[in-house]
Amino acid sequence: MIRLAIQKSGRLSEDSLSLIRECGIGFLSSTFKLKTEATNFPLEILFLRDDDIPGYVQDGVADLGIVGQNVLVEAGLTSLQVEALGFSKCRLSLAVPRGEAYNSVADLQGKNIATSYPQLLGSYLAGQGVQAQLHTISGSVEIAPSIGLADAICDIVSSGSTLLGNGLREVETVFRSEAVLIANQQLAPEKRELLEQLQFRMQAVRRARRNKYILLNAPVSALDAVKALLPGIKSPTVTPLAEAGWVSVQSVVNEDDFWHITDRLKAVGAEGILVLPIEKMIS
Numbered sequence: 200m201i202r203l204a205i206q207k208s209g210r211l212s213e214d215s216l217s218l219i220r221e222c223g224i225g226f227l228s229s230t231f232k233l234k235t236e237a238t239n240f241p242l243e244i245l246f247l248r249d250d251d252i253p254g255y256v257q258d259g260v261a262d263l264g265i266v267g268q269n270v271l272v273e274a275g276l277t278s279l280q281v282e283a284l285g286f287s288k289c290r291l292s293l294a295v296p297r298g299e300a301y302n303s304v305a306d307l308q309g310k311n312i313a314t315s316y317p318q319l320l321g322s323y324l325a326g327q328g329v330q331a332q333l334h335t336i337s338g339s340v341e342i343a344p345s346i347g348l349a350d351a352i353c354d355i356v357s358s359g360s361t362l363l364g365n366g367l368r369e370v371e372t373v374f375r376s377e378a379v380l381i382a383n384q385q386l387a388p389e390k391r392e393l394l395e396q397l398q399f400r401m402q403a404v405r406r407a408r409r410n411k412y413i414l415l416n417a418p419v420s421a422l423d424a425v426k427a428l429l430p431g432i433k434s435p436t437v438t439p440l441a442e443a444g445w446v447s448v449q450s451v452v453n454e455d456d457f458w459h460i461t462d463r464l465k466a467v468g469a470e471g472i473l474v475l476p477i478e479k480m481i482s
């Protein structure tokens with residue numbers, strides 16, 4: 200049995216649970232139960248505060264964890280990272296009151312800055328040659344300037360609406376973060392094997408999310424142009440249609456390139472384009 204710690208409730212919880220479920224791992228969860236066993240994989244899930252997860256994994260209380268890279272680096276435990284998971288993307292940024300003049304990070308020299316990330320901010324400022332007084336607070340950091348607690352803040356930003364709602368302006372990005380899978384570094388061989396099985400499934404899920412299955416009809420005369428646009432995993436599948444001179448083409452396309460490629464497919468004569476989600480993608 201391998202133990203995985205995830206956030207009990209917060210920005211990482213829902214996506215962590217979805218990823219585990221999409222890996223085909225079933226479990227019962229209830230708001231009050233802080234530990235659950237998977238029904239079809241030797242996995243125990245612990246529901247914890249995210250800040251505690253890196254330490255628990257380092258000490259071996261949990262074998263694995265899912266946590267924001269920002270929390271991992273702040274804890275000085277970057278060496279536990281196994282792979283990035285592509286969700287809970289955000290940035291740690293410096294912000295100042297909107298009306299205040301700001302030209303460069305040098306303007307923060309001697310200022311009071313409130314943050315929950317003194318290590319990350321401290322090393323960023325040291326790298327910029329700026330000395331400031333850091334006030335560590337554990338939450339609601341964006342309130343600090345308006346109550347006279349600090350001149351500036353450094354906190355997590357995603358949409359920017361919390362900054363906007365508190366009269367602040369983002370001025371520097373200190374760190375870019377996303378959720379990461381972490382593991383204890385002295386895992387027993389049986390647990391290491393379970394970790395590898397989990398990683399294999401997670402990678403198949405993530406690859407599937409990034410890609411779409413595409414089917415279309417095209418005149419044979421356009422086939423070379425269509426093939427050039429849709430290289431697929433190895434090469435596209437091409438089957439003749441009942442109507443002479445036409446083929447059906449099936450392939451896989453990256454989500455990011457999808458609209459751009461669809462426009463070009465239409466331009467070379469493709470018709471009846473269907474796009475389907477992929478559930479798992481194993482390379």
Ligand SMILES: Nc1ncnc2c1ncn2[C@@H]1O[C@H](COP(=O)(O)OP(=O)(O)OP(=O)(O)O)[C@@H](O)[C@H]1O
Binds near residue numbers: 288376378
């Ligand atoms: N607005 C956001 N958008 C995307 N990701 C975010 C956002 N805010 C935070 N995160 C990421 O999710 C992690 C957890 O954020 P959350 O706000 O739930 O933490 P928390 O309040 O410290 O939770 P806990 O109660 O577990 O200590 C952060 O460390 C960061 O990596």
Ligand SMILES: O=P(O)(O)OC[C@H]1O[C@H](OP(=O)(O)OP(=O)(O)O)[C@H](O)[C@@H]1O
Binds near residue numbers: 209210356358362
């Ligand atoms: O740029 P935005 O999209 O507004 O997101 C940023 C906010 O999200 C996080 O807090 P969260 O809402 O998770 O609340 P918390 O203070 O309880 O962690 C973070 O600490 C910021 O305050």
Ligand SMILES: [Mg+2]
Binds near residue numbers: 248249250
């Ligand atoms: Mg926390």
